[in-house]
Structures are given as C-alpha cells and as structure tokens.
Amino acid sequence: MKGLQTLRNEKGALSIEFLGILPFYFLFFLLLWQVVASGYAVMSLKSAANDGASVYAMTEDAGEAQTTVMQSIGGSELLANANVSINAQGNGAFTLTVSAQHPLVFIPAEWKKETAISLNSKAAGKVFVP
Template sequence: MSWFTQLKNKKGSVTIEFMFLIPLFMFMALFIWQVVIAGLAVMNTQTALQDAVRVASITEDEDAAREQAYKTFGNPSSYKLSNLSIDVQNDRAVVTAKTDIDVLFMSSTISYTKTAQAPVLK
C-alpha cells in the first residue's frame, strides 16, 4: 500500500487535529494579548515617571508632580497605577511608581515597580 492510500484511509484525523489546535491557538492569542497589555503598562508607567520627575525637579512641588503623573498615566482598564511616591530632597527628585497589571485568564495581578530620579534645577 502506498502512503497516499494509507492517508486516505485515516478518516477523521483532520477533525481530531483541528480540535486540538483550536484551543492551542486560543491560548497563544491570550498569551500574546497579555504580553501586549504588560508592554503597554510598562511604557505608560515609564512615561508617567519621566513626566513626574521632570515636574518635581523643576518646580519642587510634589503635588504638581503627582497630578502630572496621574494625568499622563490615564485610566486604562487592564492595569492601574497603584502606588506613587515622590520625594524631593536637597538636590534630587526621586519618583517611584508601582503598577498592577491584571492577568486576563486568572484573578491575580502582576506588579511592576520602577524608580526615576533627576537633579533639582534651582
């Protein structure tokens, strides 16, 4: 028997392969979407940090820096800025932010923490 006739005799194998591959592709798509959301959260956090440390180093006003950070970060639904600490002392402005990223298919979160600092301009 040739390989072609053996292949023709295996009826239903395409359906079984299809049934196994569809969930695999769905999980791959969810994983890729989770990576995209995490990347957006990291970029948003870093941008908010840069803006906050810039305002803090120029004005030495922690409230204005906090307001600028929240304004820059926005209000996305998949991740949130859970903690923001701003410290302006002597000649340094230090801003630390913690972002909680929701996991799509679980009830847990991923935390991302970043610190930025700049010299105070007088």
C-alpha cells in the same frame, strides 16, 4: 470489505487534526496578548514616572508631579492603585517612584486583586528651580 475500505479512507482527517490543535492556538494567542498588555503596562508606568519627574524638576511641587503621573496613567485598565512617592535629597536631586498593580487580562474580575502583578518604576533627576 467495504467497511474496511471506509476505515482506511483518510477523507476529513485533516479537519479532525485541526480541531484537535485549535485550543492550543487559542491558548497561545491569549498568552501572547497578555505579554503585549504587560509590556504596554510597563512602558506606560515608565512614561508616567518620567513625566512626573520632569514636572517636579521644573516646579518642585510634589502635588503637581503626582497629578501629572495620574493623568499620564489615565483610566488604563492595565494599571490600578497607582502610588507616587518623591524622595528629595538636600542638593536638589530627587527620585520619583511610581508603583502600581497590573491585573492579568483574562482573569475573572473576582480574582484580579489576588493575581495582580506589582510594578515599580523610578525616575531620578535634579530640581532646576533655584
């Protein structure tokens, strides 16, 4: 009779249920962190493209614009292999394109190249220098 009473006792059941759901909480927060990191990478890339376009509009120097883009990206681990291209039209208008790889945050280092997401950002403008 005492053994049956012990089986029906729910003392500690909440702790067991919490331990069962704990891995899902960890997975949820890992995915949430990846979304935040990806959003930051996209915003950083767009900001770098805008900075490069501003410099090119003032100086019409592609090298200086590329340097500005690389400085704007900085040593970010969220953006790798950045590439800058400028397509200038004859009327002073131009389009600056920045492309980079965004490696996933919680992936082992040996898989980062294969799982990286390609990001592109464009900024258009007109050269102010006559």
